[in-house]
Amino acid sequence: MSSSYDGRYQSQSQYAPSAPQQPPYSSYYNTSTSNVPPPSNSSANYYYANVSSSGYSSFPPGTPQDVINSFQMVDRDRSGFIDERELQQALSSGFHRFNLRTIRLLMFLFKNPHQPLTVGPKEFAALWSCLGHWRGIFERYDKDRSGKIDPLELRDALYGIGYAVPGSVLQLLLSKYGDGSGRRVELGFDSFVECGMIIKGLTDKFKEKDTRYTGSATLSYDAFMTMVLPFLVSYD
Amino acid sequence: MSSSYDGRYQSQSQYAPSAPQQPPYSSYYNTSTSNVPPPSNSSANYYYANVSSSGYSSFPPGTPQDVINSFQMVDRDRSGFIDERELQQALSSGFHRFNLRTIRLLMFLFKNPHQPLTVGPKEFAALWSCLGHWRGIFERYDKDRSGKIDPLELRDALYGIGYAVPGSVLQLLLSKYGDGSGRRVELGFDSFVECGMIIKGLTDKFKEKDTRYTGSATLSYDAFMTMVLPFLVSYD
Numbered sequence: 528m529s530s531s532y533d534g535r536y537q538s539q540s541q542y543a544p545s546a547p548q549q550p551p552y553s554s555y556y557n558t559s560t561s562n563v564p565p566p567s568n569s570s571a572n573y574y575y576a577n578v579s580s581s582g583y584s585s586f587p588p589g590t591p592q593d594v595i596n597s598f599q600m601v602d603r604d605r606s607g608f609i610d611e612r613e614l615q616q617a618l619s620s621g622f623h624r625f626n627l628r629t630i631r632l633l634m635f636l637f638k639n640p641h642q643p644l645t646v647g648p649k650e651f652a653a654l655w656s657c658l659g660h661w662r663g664i665f666e667r668y669d670k671d672r673s674g675k676i677d678p679l680e681l682r683d684a685l686y687g688i689g690y691a692v693p694g695s696v697l698q699l700l701l702s703k704y705g706d707g708s709g710r711r712v713e714l715g716f717d718s719f720v721e722c723g724m725i726i727k728g729l730t731d732k733f734k735e736k737d738t739r740y741t742g743s744a745t746l747s748y749d750a751f752m753t754m755v756l757p758f759l760v761s762y763d
Numbered sequence: 764m765s766s767s768y769d770g771r772y773q774s775q776s777q778y779a780p781s782a783p784q785q786p787p788y789s790s791y792y793n794t795s796t797s798n799v800p801p802p803s804n805s806s807a808n809y810y811y812a813n814v815s816s817s818g819y820s821s822f823p824p825g826t827p828q829d830v831i832n833s834f835q836m837v838d839r840d841r842s843g844f845i846d847e848r849e850l851q852q853a854l855s856s857g858f859h860r861f862n863l864r865t866i867r868l869l870m871f872l873f874k875n876p877h878q879p880l881t882v883g884p885k886e887f888a889a890l891w892s893c894l895g896h897w898r899g900i901f902e903r904y905d906k907d908r909s910g911k912i913d914p915l916e917l918r919d920a921l922y923g924i925g926y927a928v929p930g931s932v933l934q935l936l937l938s939k940y941g942d943g944s945g946r947r948v949e950l951g952f953d954s955f956v957e958c959g960m961i962i963k964g965l966t967d968k969f970k971e972k973d974t975r976y977t978g979s980a981t982l983s984y985d986a987f988m989t990m991v992l993p994f995l996v997s998y999d
Contacts, residue, residue: 692988693985693988695985695989696985696988696989696992699988699989699992699993700992703992703995725992725995729987729988729991729992730984730988733984733987733988737984742983742984743981743982743983743984744981744982744984744987745979745980745981745982746979746980746981746982746987747978747979748966748969748973748978748979748980749929749931749932751965751969751980751982752928752929752932752935752965752966752969753931753932753935755965755991755994756932756935756936756961756965757935758991758995759939759961759994759995
């Protein structure tokens, strides 16, 4: 069975059918116990034990030490939570110095529902794992190793993880990343993650309302606004 | 007949029924010939006459001179188009120095479809007129003259122009404008315009798919993404 969102789009699309099969994207939020070391009584989990008993999250068992170190490095007050600038700094040690807009989108997608403007150890570990997947995808589809993904590579990358996005939709998304000169858009890892997260986030929201995968959904006005607004604006 | 989007929401809402009646918001994009001076052969229209014959827009007849001056002041190369930073500067003379995020949203909403990253005289005049309406609304609902609109005032203001936005939706929107401290959010004119334009823009898009005003609409995946993406991201 295809992991694409909608076979109808897939069959109409021009997407490379040879794109390697990937697991359905929804698994990315539930990744990680299979490929990580077995649980250990690391200092980090001990360190956050008190926090955890207060209702805060702790690192999942088996979280790699470098992930824990990256979090602890920026959580200077040992509150167990980091804000957007701390997250930006923490991720720059393992991935990339993302711009704040991407950071806010990541925070929104991985936030602790009880502490919406901060990220705790559990959310940080999930985010790190997810970004590792995105990096793998980026490297796989950046075939010329330019460090940039072009529109065709982005389309193939999204297709490869199960999102057969119509060309017109992708064009609309990419039009926002141009410099106004009309030159061909190329995305660095930062913009690639942002585009991918937006497509994934909105498509997943839509799928929740289209449980039979018909390619269309009936939405109330409230539901529509509630689905969309979180992606729209960021606090200054 | 009410100008609210959906009588169902209106009757369920807690919105002040005494909110003054305003014309339906859709008229705001079609404003302007009634309250402006009669057409004149101003130097500006002459100035742009050649531009217009090349396919560019010119100022609509009767555009106030201060609007024309504001445009010309920043269009130094007399190209007949201004970019985002020039628009920011031009609007600061009459309204406010909007942040670039708001400027990009305004450009998206008022853009010339053939020149998507620039604004010409016609679009500039429409934008100026629309901002004048928003300023009037802001001043009317900023009852304590604090220069800030609080959530209740925003709700009343949107209701007053025909948008009975559910409280939960408004809360979601406003959550993005907090500073993370949990303090009550207050919006300056900049954020007020951004919030208002987002609500208006998305609601109008939804209404296009809900022509019978039932409060729900059936959307294809493509239509959903195409409706939403333009509001989502801005070019860097």
